[in-house]
Amino acid sequence: MFTSVLVANRGEIACRVFRTARAMGIRTVAVYSEADADALHVREADEAVLIGPAAARESYLVPEKILAAAKQTGAEAIHPGYGFLSENAEFAEAVTKAGLVWIGPPPSAIRAMGLKDAAKDLMDKAGVPVTPGYLGADQSEKTLAAEAARIGYPVLIKAVAGGGGKGMKRVDRAEDFLAGLTSAQREAKAAFGDDRVLLETYITRPRHIEVQVFGDGQGNVVHLFERDCSLQRRHQKVIEEAPAPGMDAKTREAVTSAAVRAAKAVNYVGAGTVEFIADASEGLKPDRVWFMEMNTRLQVEHPVTEAVTGVDLVEWQFRVAAGEPLPLKQDEITLNGWAMEARLYAEDPENGFLPSIGALNHFVLPPADDPLDLEGDEKATLRVDAGVEEGGEVSQFYDPMIAKLIVHAETREGAATHLADACREVEVWPIRTNAAFLARCLDHPRFVAGDVDTAFIGAEGETLLAPWTLDEAGAAAAAGALLRQGLEAFADPDDPWHGASAASGFRLNARPGFSIPVRAEGFTHTVRVDAAADGGWRVNVEGESQTLSFFPGDSAQEDWFRPSVTLAPDQPPVSYAWMPEEQAVVLFREGRAWRIDARPRAAAAAAASDGSLRAPMPGKIVAVPAKPGDKVGKGAPVIVLEAMKMEHALTAPFAGVVAEVSASVGDQVTDGAVLAVVEREPDA
DSSP: OOSEEEEOOOHHHHHHHHHHHHHTTOEEEEEEEGGGTTOHHHHHSSEEEEEEOSSGGGTTTOHHHHHHHHHHHTOOEEEOOSSTTTTOHHHHHHHHHTTOEEOSOOHHHHHHHHSHHHHHHHHHHTTOOBOOEEOOSOOOHHHHHHHHHHHOSSEEEEEEEEETTEEEEEEOSGGGHHHHHHHHHHHHHHHHSOOOEEEEEOOSSEEEEEEEEEEOTTSOEEEEEEEEEEEEETTEEEEEEESOTTOOHHHHHHHHHHHHHHHHHTTOOEEEEEEEEEEOBTBOOGGGEEEEEEEOSOOTTHHHHHHHHOOOHHHHHHHHHTTOOOSSOGGGOOOOSEEEEEEEESEEGGGTTEEOOEEOSEEEOOOOSSEEEOSTTOEEEEEEEESOOTTOEEOTTSOOEEEEEEEEESSHHHHHHHHHHHHHTOEEESSOOSHHHHHHHHHOHHHHTTOOOTTHHHHTHHHHTOOOOOOHHHHHHHHHHHHHTTOGGGSOTTOTTTSGGGTTOOBTTBOOEEEEEEEETTEEEEEEEEEOTTSSEEEEEEOSSOEEEEEOOOTTOOOSSSOEEEEOTTSOOOOEEEEEETTEEEEEETTEEEEEBOSOOOOOOOTTTTOEEEOSSSEEEEEOOOOTTOEEOTTOEEEEEEETTEEEEEEOSSSEEEEEEOOOTTOEEOTTOEEEEEEEOTTO
16 A cells, blocks of 8 residues: 555545545645645645646646656655546556556546547447437538437537536527537537537436446456436536435346446446436336446545445545455445435525635534434434635635535435535525525425436526525514624614614613614615613514514623524524624525625615626636627627636626627636626617
8 A cells, every 4th residue: 555645636525535545544745726825625635735826727737747746745646536637548647657656547448438429439339328319520510410400409519528517508499509519619628628529319307327336456346336416507416315216126237237337348447437317207217227428536426425335435446546456345335324415616596606706704514423313213424525614715716616515314305304404504604605505405395205307406496596585583683693793883873762872872761772774685674672671682673464573692602603593482483693794794594694784885786787797706708709889689698708617608688789898708807897888779
């Protein structure tokens, strides 16, 4: 066994690999870019080496810099994590040529499975069922359009060298094919340096089923059962689970044996995932599951497999890379219970899931490791894999996933229930996250029933993305939090009897009191605050049908960042947590955060009201479909911005004429920069 390992990656996967390495007594080495100088994975390693500027192509994607760091630190092995260079055959060869241990499959297997068209042809010859489509070398627009017509719409365009949903577009009509093709090719070129695509028939009720496989240098290959990753948004996985709901023994045998055949066909060594698409229109059936691709690396969702099998997959990677045989035989690997993983992203679901970038001033995740009680005698455990910590920063240069929450329980219902609860406990500010959205997904009746396919989020979006409002209970809690901060000065200055000047003044036959206008994201409540007989405060909010009372609790409480507030005993208890901000407080509940400001604020004009298209985040301009003078309809793309590895189209807020375009392809733009202006047509 080697004695030191360098992880050629960052964030939560680097931290996760370090955890197993420490347990095995292996010294750890981190690499980092200038943007990651203070990152969590840097501090968790025994040694760390700066490898270049923030942009991944100048740091994490430069093999020579990784190898130089290994030589500098005396690392004996390199673990690539996932993403970046993990499926780069040339890098794997360079590692072994340098006399280092490559913790991954042989370069030949990476190459065989790296191009989707060649991989499908290979799988077809190995007796693995593949999805119908077009895998040809002719990449002309004419041929691809003709093949799409032959396959029939809807059709799926996929990057040949792709993964993670990048370079993938669904096209429903022939007239939209060329636009979808151009976008897929551009995205594929930017992500993989290869703009070739393949076409597949689009399955209307697809389930994404994948099988964890593992091979050793002695020719042994086993599977560790399946995972279901059907809950996706824009082809990016959101929630994964193991095993797959509705999987019967016959279908499981068919899909797992096909995965093992696929791995053996390329003499696979190490951890890999064989991905299948299943037609779930009539449930899972052995003859309705087809090979999609193989990921020749560890997957983001590997913890759910670890939970249900009790196997540390990173430890297996280390042992197999060191030449040891697989620790277990196939009949020794068993399923135990149910596991689910939720990916916590720095993004704003209420604003089109745009990535959220900046400092993590407040970052609290639910506590992990301790057994958790559910209803009855069922037990569950929570695992948290995080790549950031409070005081850190979410950068525009990398993927917006900041943590993973994984629950293992005896039943699927138990896993879903507790994972939803864990998501609701997330507190992050001022970065926005998808925690509340994740909880809604997990609570949805269709998900609870196992009725999920890859179109679930799109179909249920109205429910999953319903606006979050600050209700009367929240307003009462906010007022109490303001009081705890000593902000009587927030009282309404226009209230002569109960304003700030009267907040602590003497009045005959009455205790002091005042009113507070509580504002949050367009919602305003007037809260009446009065001193209570017990020396505390009573806060009342006039709702539509009831008055809610709030008692701020023990004023001697010292934990300023996690005090909770509850309603009066005669009302259903609702707990909130909060933290102070200058002239405001931030309220947390069920994974959501509101900034509560009691002072009058100038209303910010809506971004689209004057037709200005502003950059929603820092990024690079990759396309400018419109030019000054062009007439555009509402929703027409005007600017295409690339940020955090994805494209984001800025569209016309109304029908009109493009009056100004101030950005060009290749420009790096800052958050909030005006990139174009659309003027409304006189009769629009």
